[in-house]
Amino acid sequence: MGLQCAGSDVSLETASRSDTRVHLPSTRLESRSHNMTRFACLLGIALFLAPTANAQFQSQITTYYSAGNACYGNLFDVMATNDLTVCSFDIHLDAGAPASTINVWAVTGGGSWQTAQGNASLWTLIGTTTVTGVGIGSPTPLNLNLGYQIPAGTVQGFIIEKTVGSAPVIRYTNGTSYGSIEATNADVTIYGGGGICAPGGFAANTTRNWNGTMYYELGLNPTCVLPNPPGEYQINQPGASMTLNGQLDPGPFGPIIQASAVGTLESIDLASVNVGAPYDVALVIPGMTLSLNVLGVVLGNQTVNIDLGDPNILYLNGGAAPNLATSAFPAPTFSIPFVTYSPFTAAGQMVALDPVNPAGYSISHACQYEAATCNISSNFDNINTGVGGGPIGWINPAVPGASWTVNSGGTPSTGTGPTSADSGSNYMFCETSGATGQTFTLDTCPYDITQISGVTGTLTFALSRIGATIGTLNLLVDDNSGAGFVPITDPVTNAPVTWTGADLTQNQGLVEWTTVSVPFLHNVTGSVVAIRFSYTAGTSFTGDLAIDTVVVN
Incomplete structure (x- = not known):
């Protein structure tokens, strides 16, 4: 049997699904429309190769996002009118750092949460993920692929909870009874439940109704399609996952972004449950800024965010043309390390044949990478806000509860931190809620200070110390001599410089920043230096120290 895609140079010869050859030319495509046709054809071939499946596109049901109260989670019941498979949930999670680890539990074998509360042995952990809350009034996607089956006529109890009892909190709404109907449609009903204020206790403290959205498919399926409507980014899924340096999937609202200094060792991380399946990665080098739904279509209920018509497109396995004929996914996970030697940008997205996905193939999240020249000075503007970020080439270790946060506006905790930046829109601060005694480190990139005109060897920055339990900030310097980071000392007293x-001169809404200047040239022997800001938190959440407008001259 032969297949030829109309308007494309892609063809397929097959005697059976197990004896198939895909023919792909090796020449670069000449036009956007041709490339789009080719990719659509490839996905059509992928669909042909996959076992026959009755694709049931994902549905959803939402209670509400009205809040009114909050703690660390909910217990609630779902009753299926038709056979369905629960895919994922959105929850109502406060914005701000630190990121929250969320567990999803189900009553083992089915049944109401009311019959299983208080007994951990009656629950099964079906999913866990780490997310940063979007904020009050908006859904925070968990981006799971639970594949949890609920037969028609069955009541199933769930728990969705944070693993740690600290801010940010999960929002819910005060209820009147455990059996009240909070959302219903032709397929499923969600009932009123209870609140959780002791993570891991499996028991409700009182009637509290879950705020959120449940995503599901009709039928009892072992896995779920993870669709994205037009105007959103495709998210990673079991059949195709692509990240940079092991980053978490940020959800459908943006690409996976990594930026680093020229010369930094990086990695493309790929994963698929289908070892041996044909796959390829479309790469655009030099890349473009990924945009929402570039093709204007959703293929197989999945979104293509990379521009397949870009004249700079290359394919990981096929060079100028994609290769699904001889490529085979080598292991459940593998990484491709690379080092950049000059500034450039790149973008990429993976497709892999997937016999489990009803579409026949899976598409990964789109990734965007930028290598740029490092700058030791920064006011933190033009950087994505959020925990763990920072200027290109700076090191902000991903330590749970102890990473610096790029922020705009006030900090999440009351009575501590500035309400706005010293200059521009952004600054960096340490969120000390639940971080008593933790040490936050932030390193500038190594920089040859002889390249700075009129260099004096002075570090100048804006410092904000507002709060009842501000801890201690230390400054250190590394001159690439092998000694590592050593304290910056006062040139007169030789004592370490600390705060x-x-x-006491600072107050929120009045004077919030003080500019300090610290000479360090007497502490170094080399010209390539990096500065470390090391902050040890105090005894409570009112210790949010912040810095801004960092200048080395």
Whole structure:
């Protein structure tokens, strides 16, 4: 049997699904429309190769996002009118750092949460993920692929909870009874439940109704399609996952972005449950800024975010043309390390044949990478806000509860931190809720200070120390001599330069920043230096220290 895609140079010869050859030319495509036709044809071939499946596109049901109260989770019941498979949930999670680890539990074998509460042995953990809350009034996607089956006529109890009892909190709404109907449609009903204020306790404290959205497919399926409507980014899924340096999937609202200094060792991380399946990765080098739904279509209920018509497109396995004929996914996970030697940008997205996905193939999240020249000075503008970020080439270790946060506006905790930046829109601060005694480190990139005109060897920055339990900030310097980071000392007293406690001249809404200048040339022997800001938190959440407008001259 032979297949030829109309308007394309892609063809397929097959005697059976197990004896198939895909023919792909090796020449670069000449036009956007031709490339789109080719990719659509490839996906059509992928669909042909996959076992026959009755594709049931994902549905959803939402209670509401009205809040009114909050703690660390909910217990609630779902009753299926038709056979269905639960795919994922959105929850109502406060914005701000730190990121929250969320567990999803189900009553083992089915049944109401009311019959299983208080007994951990009656529950099964069906999913866990780490997310950063979007904020009050908006859904925070968990981006799971639970594949949890509920037969028609069955009541199934769930728990969705944070693993740690600290801010940010999960929002819910005060209820009147455990059996009240909070959302219903032709397929499923969600009932009123209870709140959780002791993570891991499996028991409700009182009637509290879950705020959120449940995504599901009709039928009892072992896995779920993870669709994205037009105007959103495709998210990673079991059949195709692509990240940079092991980053978490940020959800459908943006690409996976990695930026680093020229010369940094990076990695493309690929994963698929279908070892041996044909796959390829479309790469655009030099790349473009990925945009929402570039093709204007959704293929197989999945979104293509990379521009397949870009004249710079290459394919990981096929060079100028995609290769699904001889490529085979080598292991459940593998990484491709690379080092950049000059500034450039790149973008990429993976497709893999997937016999489990009803579409016949899976598409990964789109990734975007930028290598740029490092700058030791920064006011933190033009950087994505959020925990763990920072200027290109700076090191902000991903330590749970102890990473610096790029922020705009006030910090999440009351009575501590600035309400706005010293200059521009952004600054960096340490979120100390639940981080008593933790040490936050932030390193500038190594920089040859002889390249700075009129260099004096002075570090100048804006410092905000507002809060009742401000800890201690230390400054260190590394001159690439092999000694590592050593304290910056006062050139007269030789004592380490530190700040401890609140600045009594500062108040929120009035004077919030003080500019300090610290000479360090006497502490170094080499010209390539990096500065470390090391902050040890105080005894409570009111210790949010912040820095801005960092200048080395």
